[in-house]
Amino acid sequence: MIKMSARSDCSKREATLIRTLAVVFALVTVSFFIMILGHNPISVYISMMDGAFGTGYRLLETLRKSVPLIITSIGISLAFRLKFWNIGAEGQIMMGAMGAAFIALNFPQLPAIILLPLMAFTAMISGGIWGLIPAYFKARWKTNETIFTLMMNYIALKFITYLQYGPWKDPAALGFPKIPNFSQNAVLPDIFGLHAGWVIAIILVILSHIFINYTQPGYEIEVVGGSENTGRYAGMNVNKIIILTIFASGSICGLSGMIEASGVNRTLSVEITRGVGYTAIITSWLSYLKAPVIPIVCILFASMIQGGTFIQMAFQIPQSAAQILQGAILFFVLGSEFFIRYKISFVKQNIPEA
C-alpha cells in the first residue's frame, strides 16, 4: 500500500530539482499537443527561443514585455502574502493607465519632469483606489475579494471602453474610436534603448525585497497573512494592515499601467493590459512571492509571449499557444509541491495472522 507522510527534510536543492522537473514535464506534455497539430515540438520550442532572444531587437521586445509583468507581479505578491486573492490587477492596471492618461491629455504642455511624476502619482492613486474598495469590504465584512476584484476588472474595462468610444474619443481620428496620442512630454524617455520602466521595475524589486524582509510593516504582513488571529493577539490592527497593503498592491499595478500607457502605447486603449493582470498571477505564484525570483520568472514568461508571436508567423500556430504553455507549467509546478511537502513510501501491508 502507498503511505504518505509530511516531510520537512526536503532540501532547497531537492526542491529546486523537483520544480525544474515539473517544468520539463509541462514542456513534454505540451509537446504532445504540438505533435497532434502536426508540428515538430523541438523545432517549435527552438524557434520560440529564437523569437524571444535571437536578435537584439527580439531581446529588447522580450524585456519590454517583461517590465509590466515584473511590476504587476510585485504588486500582486504583496496582496497574496496577506492571502488576499487579488485578481483585480487587470482592472488596477487599466485604472492606473486611465489616471495617467487623464493628466497626459489635460496638461500636455507641462514639462516632462513635472508631467511624468504627476502621471505616475495619479496612476498609483487610481490603481490604489481600485484595490482599496474590495479591501475595505474584505476588512469590514470579510466580503469575498476574489470575485469582488474580478468584477472590478470588468467594470474598469467597460469604463475605458466608454471613454474610448465616448467622451475621450479623438476627434482627429475621423470617427475611428481611439483616444488621442500623448504629447512628447508625457512619454517615458528611453534608457539604453528601452523605456525607463525597466529601471522602475528594478527599483521596485529591491524595495519590495527590503520591505518584506527588513521592515516592521513587512513583518506584520507576514504575520497577518499566516494567521489573522495571531496578528490580532499580537496587538496589530489587522484591518488597517489589509487596507493599506491592498492599496499599495493596487498602486503598484496602477503604476504598471502608467508605464505601459506612457512608455509603450503612448495612449490609452482597451487593449492596454494585454492580459498582464492575469499572467502576473501565475508568475507571482511561480516565484513563490519572492521578489528576487520574480524578474527571472517574468522574463521567462515574457519570452514565451514574445516567442509565441514568433511561432505564429513561422508555424501558423496561434499565439495563444503561449497561454496554454504557461497554464500547463503552473499546473505541473502546483502538482509538484506535493512531492516537496510529502513523502511517499511503499510499505507492505501486514496482514495479521488468524
Next chain:
Amino acid sequence: MDASFFTAAVVAGTPLLYAILGEVITEKAGNLNLGVEGMMLIGAVVGFKVALITQNPWLSLGGAMIAGGIAALIYALLTVSLRANQVVTGLTLTIFGTGFSSFMGKNLMGEVVPDNIKLAFADFPLPLLSHIPVLGQVFFNQGILVYGGYIATILAGLYLYNTQIGLNLRAVGENTAAADAAGIKVSLYKYIHIIIGGVLCGLAGAYLSLVYIPSWQENVTAGRGWIAVALVIFCKWNPYRVLVGAFLFGGLDIIGFRLQKYSFYISQYLIDMLPYLVTIIILIVVSARKSISGLPPANLGDSYFREER
C-alpha cells in the same frame, strides 16, 4: 416592459443556471473551483468544433460536457490527490481554459452553427403548461436546453437533500474528517462531484456558443463564469434558489440591449456594467448580514489529509 423581456431573460439565464448548479455541487464536496470561466470556455469551443465536424447536436453537447469534465478532472487531481491550493489551481484552470479556447477557436472566427443543430435546440411549447397565461410564454415555450435546466435543478435538489449519497456529500463538505471517520470515501466523493461540476460548466459553455450566440465569438463567456461563482453565494448553496439567481441575472444581462429601444440615452457601455455592479452589491449585502442558513460548507477550500488532523 413586455413578456418577451422575461422570455429572453430565461434564455440568457440558462447558461448561468447550469454553471451555478455545477459550482454548487462542487462546493458541496468542499472544493472551491474558480475555474468555472475556463471550463465554460473549453466547453464552448469543443461543443462548437464538434458541431461543425459532426453536424450532430447531441454529440456536440456530449463533447462539450466531456471536455468540461476532463478540465475538472485536472483540477481534482491537483487539489484532491496532490493537495494543491484550490484558489490558485482554479485560477490557473481559468487562464488555461481561456488560452485553450482562443487557441482552438482561432480558425472558427465567423463560423455559424449548422441549421439542423439550431433546429434541434429551437423553441417548442410544452403541451398544457405553455397555455398558462404569461408564465407559459415565459417559461414553457423555450428550447430543450432550457427545460433541461429546470430538470437539472430539480434533480440536483432531490439528490442533495433527499438521498443518502447527497447527505454523505454534504457531510464531506461540512466536516471532512467526520465524514472520513464515518467510512465515506472522501476522495471518491470529491472527484465525482468536481467532475459533475465540470460537466455542467461545459454544458453551460456549449449553450452559449451553440444556442445563445450561435456563431463563434472569442471569449464568449464574458465573465459569466465568474458571475456564476458569485451567484453560488447569492443562492446560498441551494439548487432551488439557483433558478431565481440565474434568471434574475439573465435579465440584467439583456437589460442594456433592451433599454436601447426606449431611446433615452445612457451609454451602452455604462449599462453593460450592471451585472458586474449588481454582483458586487450582492456580495457585500450577503457578507454584511451573515445568516446561519446562508453559510458555505464549513470545510470549503480546505485540503484534506487524513494524517494531518
